[in-house]
Each structure stands twice: as structure tokens, then as C-alpha cells.
Amino acid sequence: MANLEELLGQRLKSAFEAVAGTSVDPLVRRSQHAHFQSDAALPLVRKIGGNPREIAAQVVAKAKLDDLCSSVEISGPGFINLTISDDVLGQLLADTLDDDRLGVSQVEAPETITIDYSAPNAAKEMHVGHLRSTIIGDAAVRLLEWQGHTVIRQNHIGEWGTPFGMLVEHLLDIGESEAAHELSVGDLNGFYRAARTKFDADETFKDRARKRVVLLQSGDETTLRLWRTLVDESKKYFLTVYSTLGVRLNEDDFFGESYYNDQLQSVLDELDELGLLRDSEGAKCVFPGDYLNRNGDPLPIIVQKGDGGFGYGATDLATIRHRLRNLHATRLLYVVGLPQHQHLEMVYETAREAGWLAPPARAEHIGHGSILGSDGKMLRTRAGISVKLVDLLEEAIIRASAVIAEKNPELDEETRAAVARAVGIGAVKYSDLSTDRLKDYVFDYDRMLSFEGNTAPYLQYARARICSIFRRAGIAPDRTIDTLVIAEPAERALALELLGFGTLISEVAENLEFHRLAHYLYGLASTFTSFYEKCHVLRAEGDIRQSRLALCDLTARTLALGLELLGIDAPNQM
RNA sequence: GCGCUCAUAGCUCAACGGAUAGAGCACUUGACUACGGAUCAAGAGGUUGCAGGUUCGAAUCCUGCUGAGCGCACCA
Numbered sequence: 001m002a003n004l005e006e007l008l009g010q011r012l013k014s015a016f017e018a019v020a021g022t023s024v025d026p027l028v029r030r031s032q033h034a035h036f037q038s039d040a041a042l043p044l045v046r047k048i049g050g051n052p053r054e055i056a057a058q059v060v061a062k063a064k065l066d067d068l069c070s071s072v073e074i075s076g077p078g079f080i081n082l083t084i085s086d087d088v089l090g091q092l093l094a095d096t097l098d099d100d101r102l103g104v105s106q107v108e109a110p111e112t113i114t115i116d117y118s119a120p121n122a123a124k125e126m127h128v129g130h131l132r133s134t135i136i137g138d139a140a141v142r143l144l145e146w147q148g149h150t151v152i153r154q155n156h157i158g159e160w161g162t163p164f165g166m167l168v169e170h171l172l173d174i175g176e177s178e179a180a181h182e183l184s185v186g187d188l189n190g191f192y193r194a195a196r197t198k199f200d201a202d203e204t205f206k207d208r209a210r211k212r213v214v215l216l217q218s219g220d221e222t223t224l225r226l227w228r229t230l231v232d233e234s235k236k237y238f239l240t241v242y243s244t245l246g247v248r249l250n251e252d253d254f255f256g257e258s259y260y261n262d263q264l265q266s267v268l269d270e271l272d273e274l275g276l277l278r279d280s281e282g283a284k285c286v287f288p289g290d291y292l293n294r295n296g297d298p299l300p301i302i303v304q305k306g307d308g309g310f311g312y313g314a315t316d317l318a319t320i321r322h323r324l325r326n327l328h329a330t331r332l333l334y335v336v337g338l339p340q341h342q343h344l345e346m347v348y349e350t351a352r353e354a355g356w357l358a359p360p361a362r363a364e365h366i367g368h369g370s371i372l373g374s375d376g377k378m379l380r381t382r383a384g385i386s387v388k389l390v391d392l393l394e395e396a397i398i399r400a401s402a403v404i405a406e407k408n409p410e411l412d413e414e415t416r417a418a419v420a421r422a423v424g425i426g427a428v429k430y431s432d433l434s435t436d437r438l439k440d441y442v443f444d445y446d447r448m449l450s451f452e453g454n455t456a457p458y459l460q461y462a463r464a465r466i467c468s469i470f471r472r473a474g475i476a477p478d479r480t481i482d483t484l485v486i487a488e489p490a491e492r493a494l495a496l497e498l499l500g501f502g503t504l505i506s507e508v509a510e511n512l513e514f515h516r517l518a519h520y521l522y523g524l525a526s527t528f529t530s531f532y533e534k535c536h537v538l539r540a541e542g543d544i545r546q547s548r549l550a551l552c553d554l555t556a557r558t559l560a561l562g563l564e565l566l567g568i569d570a571p572n573q574m
Numbered sequence: 575g576c577g578c579u580c581a582u583a584g585c586u587c588a589a590c591g592g593a594u595a596g597a598g599c600a601c602u603u604g605a606c607u608a609c610g611g612a613u614c615a616a617g618a619g620g621u622u623g624c625a626g627g628u629u630c631g632a633a634u635c636c637u638g639c640u641g642a643g644c645g646c647a648c649c650a
Contacts, residue, residue, distance in 0.1 A: 027590080029592095032593080033593070037592090037593090039591095042630070043592095045630075052630080075593080076593050077592090077630070077631080079592080079593070121650085161650085162649080163649090257650090280647080291577080292575090294646055295575085295576095296575070300647060305648040306647095309648085311650085315650090338580095338644070338645090339578085339579095340650080341645075342577070342645060343650085369580080370644090403612095408610090434588095438579065440579095441587085447598095447599075451612045452598075453586090454586095454598055458612085461610085464612095465609090465612085465613095469610090473609075511590095515588080519597085522597085522598090529613065529614070532609080533605095533615085538609045539609070
């Protein structure tokens with residue numbers, strides 16, 4: 001079953017085209033003045049002339065709408081206002097009732113989509129700077145997979161390059177088993193800092209570190225083994241953080257920089273053959289597009305450094321080529337902070353110039369802003385260092401636990417711990433995903449953990465409350481009923497909100513603006529509580545009771561599904 | 575210097591070029607013999623940073639300016 005926007009759109013489109021004699025987007029959307037409105041008559045005047053109200057009238061006369069609408073009116077300068085009949089609402093809702101996908105079908109043309117996200121650095125702590133990429137990337141994975149796409153997760157961890165000379169030497173100094181221990185318990189900062197301190201203070205150590213880098217890059221077996229220890233322990237640690245966070249990243253998703261090592265020379269050669277490579281100040285570079293540096297000179301991506309080594313430029317190019325050529329991705333998503341925008345655009349441009357990236361394939365930078373403290377500056381600890389991600393998550397869970405203990409003392413310890421986790425982590429994720437990802441946002445535990453307003457706890461509570469209706473009544477939802485009775489304004493409002501889910505999902509899958517999904521869910525929850533105040537469910541009888549129970553069921557399932565797509569758990573009680 | 579992102583109610587945030595710019599928090603006022611009040615209803619709160627332009631119509635698009643954050647060669 002198509003959704004309402006599509007249904008109305010199809011009917012109006014053909015009518016518009018009959019009137020205009022040209023292709024027309026009927027511009028159907030939700031309206032404050034009716035259920036839906038079509039705005040297409042007004043812009044059409046620019047193309048074909050005439051009076052917009054008259055055009056609208058002709059369209060309305062031609063369009064078959066009487067089986068869907070109880071009212072079709074032309075209003076203002078030429079808006080077409082559409083009111084859906086209660087029967088249709090009831091019928092459409094009944095159709096979604098017995099569908100696990102709530103009436104939203106899988107995409108007709110599934111793509112292979114790579115998503116590059118999270119990307120922490122081995123032997124370094126995960127901090128708030130990794131939070132947004134990890135959360136947004138995970139939501140993208142969930143949504144696009146649910147739509148039926150083949151999604152390939154790419155955790156491009158930083159585990160190669162000059163710092164590893166110093167880290168390997170430090171590992172040797174303190175002993176392998178001690179190092180593995182430190183890393184496995186998550187003291188990555190301590191380990192890195194100790195190495196760094198020695199590197200800065202001790203010339204002998206610095207010299208060892210430099211030599212170790214050479215050994216590493218030349219493939220020395222012992223060095224590689226030590227390096228691998230560092231990387232493996234870091235990965236184990238990252239997986240515990242992902243587990244706490246509840247994101248779908250696992251061992252198989254690590255494709256770090258070293259994964260591309262044996263492709264770098266080939267990238268260089270290929271760019272050279274294509275004539276894209278130029279020598280510049282001793283380095284081999286590509287100069288995509290017309291980017292300039294601060295001196296007004298063309299800005300390069302350095303493919304091979306002056307010392308013969310490969311840097312991130314080469315790796316990033318190898319990565320995009322691999323995703324296109326070997327993984328056959330047609331949509332490449334990079335969930336990376338805004339500061340890297342220019343670099344990524346240069347990588348895409350290079351890939352286009354090399355002929356690797358060509359339609360229908362496209363690469364998109366899913367950029368995001370920063371997380372700020374209450375002072376409006378980048379979130380940091382009092383000491384001025386970046387906040388450990390695990391500490392931030394722990395704090396959220398502890399605070400959630402306190403709130404829940406206060407609000408519902410009857411929950412047993414085990415349930416409370418589980419709910420606190422869902423609420424605490426959910427609050428952190430939701431506060432991130434519910435704001436426009438391009439903007440910075442202020443991190444505030446009190447606000448995100450509030451049960452009022454546009455927060456995860458409010459949505460989780462709204463759903464838990466619905467679960468309790470069925471629990472209290474001792475019944476299971478009946479998903480076989482033929483149609484729903486929609487009569488009260490509050491029922492109608494809820495029905496329309498529920499039926500808007502499919503359209504919303506396809507929009508968000510396109511623009512990956514998850515705050516739209518968040519706001520939809522909040523609107524749904526608000527509409528539901530309003531309905532719940534006005535329309536008694538269990539006290540109603542017969543078809544009305546049955547219909548209202550079905551509305552409750554659909555709301556609970558839509559909330560749960562929407563939250564799940566955002567990566568947020570919805571406990572049955574809290 | 576070049577470029578990117580942002581600027582909306584006191585605060586935190588919404589608004590495919592569409593009708594009277596919407597929510598939440600805080601504030602004011604109502605509603606509890608309660609299907610979980612962890613709620614709901616209502617009120618007040620705005621020159622959408624400034625100035626032009628395009629358009630039947632601009633918070634949205636274009637130009638300039640102001641302000642904030644960030645990026646611009648061998649780190650990623």
C-alpha cells in the first residue's frame with residue numbers, strides 16, 4: 001500500500017499534466033489548513049500563464065479524488081486543500097496493522113552503500129569527538145539496511161604512520177604483557193601520553209622511535225607483531241565502547257589505514273598514467289578542482305611525500321577507489337566532521353577526474369558540527385582535555401539510574417539497571433540526532449534526561465505507557481481487524497500522524513537529516529498523549545475500543561521502530 | 575587572502591520557495607475518585623544578525639556587510 005502523499009500525488013500529477021500539458025510535480029505535503037495541500041498551481045503560472053485559482057479548479061475537476069477525500073477545496077491564491085475521509089484513514093491503518101514494516105515497503109532498487117564512520121585512532125582514547133560520527137553513522141546503517149540496501153560498514157581506524165614508532169618503542173619499554181594489560185583495561189590515554197612524553201623529552205627514545213617507523217613500514221616481522229598487539233588491544237577496547245553505546249560496529253568492520261597499504265603504489269601509478277600526477281616541492285601531488293592555499297597557489301592532495309612515504313592523501317584515494325571498484329558501491333557516505341569538508345571534496349574531485357567516481361555512483365560528505373559545553377565552546381574537561389567517551393556514557397547512565405530510582409522505586413534492581421542503560425544512552429544519542437547535524441549543539445545532561453520536551457526519555461515513556469495499557473487490560477494487540485473507526489478529532493490527528501511515517505522515512509534516507517525523524521517521533525508521541533487524554537481506550541466498547549487499541553498498538557510500534565532506527569532502545573516498562 | 579559552516583522567542587531547537595514563522599524548557603493560568611499526572615489544555619513571548627535584490631510569495635534563493643566557529647602542503 002502506497003502512502004497517502006504518494007497516492008494523492010499520483011492522482012494530482014496526472015490531472016495537473018492533463019491541464020498543463022507538461023510534467024508537473026504536484027507538491028503534496030501536510031497542511032495546517034487541511035490534511036494535505038497541493039501547491040503546484042502557483043508555480044505553474046510562470047510556465048504556462050493563466051490564473052492559478054482557475055488552474056487549480058481545472059485540476060480538481062479532472063482528478064479522481066472522491067474515493068480518498070471527503071473534501072477538496074481551493075483556497076487562497078490557488079492552494080488545493082485535501083481532506084482525507086475517515087473511512088480511508090481507517091482502512092489504511094488496518095492495512096498497516098498486520099505488517100511488520102508498518103506499511104513501509106523496501107526500496108525497489110537496492111544499492112550497495114558504504115558508510116565510513118566512527119574512525120578512532122588506535123592506541124588513543126575514544127573521546128567526544130568520535131561520538132557524533134559513531135551515532136550518526138550507526139543511524140544511517142540502521143535506516144538504510146532497513147530500507148533494503150546492502151550496507152557496508154567501514155570503520156577507518158587510524159593505525160598506521162609515524163606515531164606508531166614511538167608507541168611500539170614504549171610498548172617494548174614497559175613489556176608486552178603490561179602494555180596489553182594497560183590497553184585492554186582502556187587506559188589508552190595513559191599509554192599514549194607516556195610514549196609522547198618520552199618522545200618529547202628523550203633524544204635517544206626519539207631516535208629509536210624514528211628507526212622503528214622505518215622498520216614498521218619496511219615490513220619487519222617483529223615490529224609488525226608488536227604493532228599488531230597495539231592495534232588488536234585497541235580494537236578490543238573500541239568494541240567494548242561500541243557495546244556500551246549499542247552501535248552495530250564489530251570486528252569485521254575495521255578497515256584501517258593499513259588495509260590499503262598494498263594499494264597505495266598502484267593508486268600512485270594509476271594517477272600518473274592518467275596524467276593527473278605532478279611533482280611539487282619534492283612531493284607527488286594531484287591538484288583537483290581549483291582549490292587554493294593561503295598563498296593563492298593551487299592546493300594539492302599529496303599522494304607521495306617528499307621522503308617517499310605515503311600519507312593520508314594516498315590512503316583516502318585508495319579507499320575511495322576500493323569502494324567503487326571492488327565493493328561496487330554506488331553511494332559512498334563519509335560521516336566526518338565539517339572541518340574535513342574541503343579535503344573530502346578534493347578526494348571526490350580527484351576520484352571523478354580519475355574516472356573512478358561516475359554516475360550513478362556518488363560520494364556524500366555527511367558532515368556534522370561539534371559538541372559544545374555549557375560555555376559554548378568545544379566540550380572539554382575542567383583540565384582542558386577532551387572528555388573520554390566512556391566517562392561521558394557512564395555519567396549519563398548513572399544520572400538516568402538516579403532519575404528512574406526516584407520516579408519508579410518499585411522497579412527491581414536488574415530492571416532498573418537495564419532501563420537506566422536504555423534511557424541514559426538513548427538520551428545521549430537522541431540529543432545528538434534530534435538537532436540538525438550541521439550545527440554545533442550544547443551537551444546538557446539535565447536537558448537530555450528530562451522526561452519533558454523533545455527527549456529520548458519522553459518518547460520511551462510514551463511507549464512504555466502504551467505497553468502498560470495492554471498489560472493492565474491483560475490483552476494482546478489484535479492485528480487482524482478489518483478497519484478502524486476514526487471519528488474523534490484526536491483519533492483523526494493520530495491517524496494522519498501514523499500514516500506519515502513512510503514518507504518521512506524515505507526523505508530521511510535521502511538527506512540523512514535524522515533530526516527530522518526525531519521530530520516526527522516527538523510529534524507522534526505528543527499527538528498520542530493528547531489522544532489518550534481525550535479518548536478513553538479501555539473504557540470504550542466494541543469497535544471503538546478495538547480501534548483505539550489498534551491506534552495504541554500502531555503508535556507503540558511506530559515509536560519503537562523509529563527509535564530503533566535511531567539506535568535507541570525502548571523498554572517495555574520504566 | 576581564499577574557502578566552508580552557522581546566526582530564528584529569555585534559553586535549547588524546528589520550519590521540501592508557500593497561507594497567521596512553530597515546539598520544548600522557563601514563566602502565567604486551568605484540569606486529578608488517575609486506562610502510569612513521568613500528563614494534558616490554554617496564555618504570554620518574534621523587525622528570522624544588517625542592507626539590498628529575484629519572485630505572485632523569502633527565515634529559506636542571489637549579492638554585499640557584521641558577528642561566531644573552522645579549514646587551507648608532506649598530521650588525519
